[in-house]
Every structure is written in structure tokens, then in C-alpha cells.
Amino acid sequence: MNLDLSSSPEIWAPILMLGAAVALLFPSLLSFLRSRRDLESVERRLERRGPAIANTEQRRNQSRIGKAVAGMADQMAPGDDEQGVSAAKARLASAGFTSxxxxxxxxxxxxxxIVLPQLGLLAALPYLAHLPGxxxxxxxxxxxxxxxxxxxxYLDKRAKARRQxxxxxFPDMMDLLVACVEAGLSLDASVQRVGEELELRHPIIAGFMRSLSLELRAGRARKTAxxxxxxxxxxxxxxxxxxxxxxxxxxGTSLGxxxxxxxxxxxxxxxxYAEEKAMALPAKLTLPLVFFVFPxxxxxxxxxxxxxxKEIL
Known part of the structure; x- marks a missing residue:
């Protein structure tokens, strides 16, 4: 199947978009390669000093592809002083990505x-020649x-699932917190204990409790924490x-x-909330009954x- 590129200029759109993406990626790639070369130089100098860094060899034995992807991602991220980074961090943290x-x-x-679908479309252009221009x-x-x-x-869906x-x-956490406080533990110690107890059943809440415990132990004000x-x-x-x-x-009221x-x-x-969901079920079943059962x-x-x-007539 022959593809006449000169007669259909619209098929150049994926090529142009791919070229623009590569042009945007090129400065980040150069910066990444430069940073990798500097990092390897620093690691070699640290190795000459002896066992100053015990896990240097372990870091060097990691997957080259994984290190390359991580370094590329770090270079592509905007700096901390750019607008919108804080919002992106908050959005990622709500979805569980806190690294x-x-x-x-x-x-x-x-x-x-953006790039991979354009590459796929570019590879599929010969099979799309019969379509309009x-x-x-x-x-x-x-x-x-x-x-x-x-x-x-994807981030919004993941954050919604974590909130649910x-x-x-949350009620299970509150019951454990009440039991710990009434047993004689302080509120800070109760937070640490509840976080340990919820590790298996509610790992997300346990992670939040662990962070709260670390903040309280570091001396942060209780209301702020x-x-x-x-x-x-x-x-x-x-x-x-x-x-x-x-x-x-x-x-100064009783905490317990x-x-x-x-x-x-x-x-x-x-x-x-459970009763509300149960009472809303008949109303939600009305449309399926009308469209599927009634006909x-x-x-x-x-x-x-x-x-x-028909027989009579």
C-alpha cells in the first residue's frame, strides 16, 4: 500500500507533534546526562575514600533503566519555585504518592x-490511507x-478511593483511640498505639497516624499537627x-x-449513611425497571x- 505524503498534508500532524515533544525533551535529556555524569564522578571519589558510604555499591548495582527513568523524571519536573508545584504535590499526596x-x-x-500514542499513530499511518485526509x-x-x-x-480516582x-x-480508629485514652495513655501515645493496631486492617489511616505521631514527637504544636x-x-x-x-x-474539658x-x-x-443508601435504592431501580422490565x-x-x-382479522 503506497502512502502519498505530499497529497495529504494532514498526516504530518503526528510527525510534527512528535517532533515538538522530542524538542521539548532534548534539553531535559542533556541535563539528565550531565547530572548522571557528575553523580558517577562523585560516587567514584567516595569509593576511593573507603567505607564512608556502605551502600554505594548497592546503589550502583540497581537497574540502569530504573535509575535512568527516575533521573529523567527528576529533570523533567519543574523547580520548587515555579507556580503550580505545590498544587501538584498536594494532589499527588492525596492520591498516595508522597516521595x-x-x-x-x-x-x-x-x-x-502524549508521545507514545503519537508514535503508535505514526506507525499506523499506512493503514489509515483509505480514510479521509x-x-x-x-x-x-x-x-x-x-x-x-x-x-x-487517574489521580482523582485514586484519591477518591483513598478518601472512601x-x-x-474512621469509626474503628475512633473506637481504638477512645479505648487507649480511657486506659490511661496520653493522646500522643494513643496515636502511636492506634497507628500500630490499624496497620493491617486500615493501612492508609495507619500511615496518616504514623505521620501524625512523628510530628507530635518532633515538637510540633498539637492543634497544628x-x-x-x-x-x-x-x-x-x-x-x-x-x-x-x-x-x-x-x-480544658475531659478528653476521654x-x-x-x-x-x-x-x-x-x-x-x-447506610440507611440513606438503602432508602435511595428503590429510586435508583426505577429507571432500570421502566426500561428493561416494563417492556x-x-x-x-x-x-x-x-x-x-390477527387471527380474527
């Missing part, structure tokens, strides 16, 4: 989602839009707990009694009469 290279990997994934251009634009939107949609899991396990805990978890119950603990600390009342309220809220019943009831009228 230092998370932002770089995110931008690298976005570039991959502007079809490859339309497909290329759609692939670029999907590549830009898909990583963000945290909301489902709990507010940060609520912001990281991203659910309404955590914000209410942080506000309640701040008010209890300022007014306050936590018990709050825990009972969380349990009641879970019951009400069948109508056919079964009217078909004998139709047959009888």
Missing part, C-alpha cells in the same frame, strides 16, 4: 502519555487530549476531630469523654391479544 520524585514522575508520565489530524488531537487528561483522572477507605475506617492530619486525610470527619480536640484543649461522644457520633453517622411485561400481556386479533 520526593513524585512530581517528576508525574510530569514524565504525562509526557509518555483530515482523519489522522483529528485522531492525533484526540490522543493528545486523552494523554493530557488521563493522568489527572479512610471514611469507612492535628490540622495537618485532617488536611492530608481529606475527609470531613478528620476536620471535625481536629476542631474538637482544639476546643477541648482550649476549654469528648472522644467517646465523638466516636458515638461517628457510629451514628455511619448508620445514617417485557407489556409484551407478555399484550402479545396473546395481538395474536387473537
Amino acid at each position: 520526593k520524585s513524585a512530581v517528576g514522575r508525574y510530569y514524565f508520565a504525562r509526557l509518555v502519555c 483530515n482523519t489522522p489530524l483529528i485522531i492525533s488531537v484526540m490522543l493528545v487530549m486523552i494523554g493530557l487528561i488521563a493522568p489527572g483522572m 477507605e479512610c471514611s469507612a475506617g 492535628w490540622r495537618g492530619f485532617a488536611d492530608r486525610m481529606g475527609i470531613e470527619e478528620a476536620g471535625s476531630l481536629a476542631t474538637m480536640l482544639r476546643q477541648a484543649e482550649e476549654m 469523654q469528648t472522644l467517646r461522644v465523638f466516636s458515638a457520633d461517628m457510629r451514628q453517622r455511619r448508620i445514617l 417485557v411485561l407489556l409484551g407478555v400481556l399484550t402479545l396473546p391479544a395481538v395474536v387473537m386479533f
Whole structure:
């Protein structure tokens, strides 16, 4: 099958977009290669000093491809002083990506989602010659839009799933926290203990509790640490707990009694939420019944009469 490139200029769109992506990637690639060369030079100098760094050889034995991808991602990420990095970090943290290279990997994934479909479209151009002239251009634009939107949609879906899991396990956390406080432990020690107990059943909440415990042990103010805990978890119950603990600390009320009342309220809220879902089920089943069950019943009831009228007429 012959492909006349001069007669269909629209098929150059994937080639031009791929060239633009490569041009954008080229400075990052040069910076990455330069940084890798400097890093290897530093590692060689450290090896000459002896066992100053025990795990240097272990780092050198890691996968070359993995190190290259990680370094490329770090070079592609914008600097900390650029606008939007904090929002990207917060979005990635809500989805569970809290490593230092998370932002770089995110931008690298976005570039991959744009470049790889264009390469696939470029390879498939000979098989699209029978389509109208502007079809490859339309497909290329759609692939670029999907590549830009898909990583963000994945992060939003993952963050929503984590919030739902945290909301489902929050009453269990409150019960354990009440039990620890009423057993005589301080609030800070109770946080550490609850984080250890929830490690298997609710690992996401356990990770948040572990971070909160580290902040409290580092000397951060309790109300600030709990507010940060609520912001990281991203659910309404955590914000209410942080506000309640701040008010209890300022007014000097009994912490155990306050936590018990709050825990009972969380349990009641879970019951009400389950009842709400159950009561909304009949309304949600109305449309499926109308569109799928009612036509069948109508056919079964009217078909004998139709047959009888046909025989009579």
C-alpha cells in the first residue's frame, strides 16, 4: 500500500507533534546526562575514600533503566519555585504518592502519555490511507487530549478511593483511640498505639497516624499537627476531630469523654449513611425497571391479544 505524503498534508500532524515533544525533551535529556555524569564522578571519589558510604555499591548495582527513568523524571519536573508545584504535590499526596520524585514522575508520565500514542499513530499511518485526509489530524488531537487528561483522572480516582477507605475506617480508629485514652495513655501515645493496631486492617489511616505521631514527637504544636492530619486525610470527619480536640484543649474539658461522644457520633453517622443508601435504592431501580422490565411485561400481556386479533382479522 503506497502512502502519498505530499497529497495529504494532514498526516504530518503526528510527525510534527512528535517532533515538538522530542524538542521539548532534548534539553531535559542533556541535563539528565550531565547530572548522571557528575553523580558517577562523585560516587567514584567516595569509593576511593573507603567505607564512608556502605551502600554505594548497592546503589550502583540497581537497574540502569530504573535509575535512568527516575533521573529523567527528576529533570523533567519543574523547580520548587515555579507556580503550580505545590498544587501538584498536594494532589499527588492525596492520591498516595508522597516521595520526593513524585512530581517528576508525574510530569514524565504525562509526557509518555502524549508521545507514545503519537508514535503508535505514526506507525499506523499506512493503514489509515483509505480514510479521509483530515482523519489522522483529528485522531492525533484526540490522543493528545486523552494523554493530557488521563493522568489527572487517574489521580482523582485514586484519591477518591483513598478518601472512601479512610471514611469507612474512621469509626474503628475512633473506637481504638477512645479505648487507649480511657486506659490511661496520653493522646500522643494513643496515636502511636492506634497507628500500630490499624496497620493491617486500615493501612492508609495507619500511615496518616504514623505521620501524625512523628510530628507530635518532633515538637510540633498539637492543634497544628492535628490540622495537618485532617488536611492530608481529606475527609470531613478528620476536620471535625481536629476542631474538637482544639476546643477541648482550649476549654480544658475531659478528653476521654469528648472522644467517646465523638466516636458515638461517628457510629451514628455511619448508620445514617447506610440507611440513606438503602432508602435511595428503590429510586435508583426505577429507571432500570421502566426500561428493561416494563417492556417485557407489556409484551407478555399484550402479545396473546395481538395474536387473537390477527387471527380474527
